[in-house]
Amino acid sequence: MSSPNDLFNQPLAVINIGLKIFAEALQAQAVPCVHVDWRPPAGGNPDLLAVLARLNS
Amino acid sequence: MITRNVVKKNYYSDSVTLMLLSSKIGKMAGVKEAAVMMATDHNKELLTRSGLLLPEGRTATPNDMIIAVTAEDEKSAEAVLQAVEEYFAEEGKSQAGSDEEMVTTKTQATALRLLPGANLALISVPGRYAAHEARKALDNNLHVFLFSDNVTLEEEKELKEKAAAKGLLMMGPDCGTAIINGVGLGFANAVKRGSIGLVAAAGTGLQEVTCLIDKLGGGISQALGTGGRDVKAAIGGSMMLMGLRALAADPATRVIVLISKPPEEAVLDRLTEAIKAIDKPVVTCFLGARVDVAGEKVYPVRTLQEAALKAVELSGMAADRAASYFMSDNLLQQTAAAEAARFGGQQKYLRGLYSGGTLCSEAIFLLEPLLGSVYSNVALDPEYLLPDPETSKGHTLIDMGEDYFTDGRPHPMIDPGYRVERLRREALDPETAVILLDVLIGYGSHADPAGALVPAIREAKEAAAAAGRYLSVVASVCGTPADPQGLEQQEEKLREAGVIVMPSNAQASLLAAAIITSCASTR
Structure with missing residues (x-):
């Protein structure tokens, strides 16, 4: 079981998924960060996405 | 064409x-x-x-x-x-x-391998994909800051239940700001560290209060965001409650501040119960309503400014020293009278153009009793809801970060372009007397928002003068000296363009109202 209070006692290390401006802001604050250059799954195709969701569940 | x-x-x-x-x-x-x-x-x-x-x-x-x-x-x-x-x-x-500087990868799974000590995921993908990414992050035992909006209420509930069961923070969806261990997430400001902990369901509200605390000489232990819907009955204040408990147990936090729009009744009861059990002073700011939470160590306030003032006082700073940061009532009235004396005959209305939603709400809340009717695209009272957000009516305050304006257009905190356009339009209206603005700086915000507004402000003032009018422009800058844009530099740019820069959004709103009422009383 984790706790927010454990987080308060650790140096922050962040995975940024999406907008790059937020990864840049973390970089400017010298926070360890990996940026995920996110793309829509299934090429953003809603039908294909529904199939993937069914497979995953 | x-x-x-x-x-x-x-x-x-x-x-x-x-x-x-x-x-x-x-x-x-x-x-x-x-x-x-x-x-x-x-x-x-x-x-x-x-x-x-x-x-x-x-x-x-x-x-x-x-x-x-x-x-x-x-x-x-x-x-x-x-x-x-x-x-x-x-x-x-x-x-x-820039590969060496920023490690970039394609999936969350690879990112975890590249950063094995990761403890938080900051997610800002389009809404329909956001819950999926957040779920994965929680499964990987990461605390989550979810900036994305357009996540369904059912998904929010599911994510927050999952997070609570694992003891993880689930900040958002639609969470704009947090400061964890001194690190700003999303749109946040570079504030000093200290003993005041905050939990807020109001992004720019959290920015304003943390910045004011910093300006008053106080410091922040942790500032947690919950997303605006957390206080709805369907979510039950789940993240707000977890945040309160975490701050109560945090030895570095001596004073707690809670900021939110008025919660639904069932949620308020749960929050009240949690607050009463806390053995630290708790300042409660339910914007737009007088909600008094009873309790020996509970301090209900009405505005963001009062929340910051009360918090720094409770953290041990002398009240008069903190209060001296703000403009005295006397000087405020004098400034208002001097501005009002310069208007032409037809000028009578206040037009506020906001980029911060909570700042706009604070202004509406303060101005309604002073000006009578204040129209807005975010008015709670349907009578004062603008039929067309593009057209002002009487005294108007516009939240330009609201969905209507940001559909297909960047948020005004990132790109002030559309706000500049609106400012030009408002200034052309011969009935406009005062323009009220907020300027938000910090991580994530535009690199020079004051610089982007200033040319339009100068042009508007010159055009008004040429037409025999005087345009009064009042603003406040939400930020700190340590922000990348620099508080003093931003304030100075505005002052050089003839803007009256006030120490807080609340005081900017009060001055704008005083100018309008002073003008009305001299006619």
């Missing part, structure tokens, strides 16, 4: 990048309208509405990018298409060149 569409197959870029690029190319010579968007159904609808979509664009899929332009002639249209190509070529180069 000529319209051109170019479809880039299987090409993706995030919405903020594309909206900023659209805004830039829209200002090029000979261009009537231009946009670069991912070809989702919604975006194609937006392009259709602005007459920008051609049959070749209509066939594009959500995985494709559309560049659309309407220009005076072929040459201008071609220049836009070329500028977009150059932009992406340049971005490709800079990404390749």
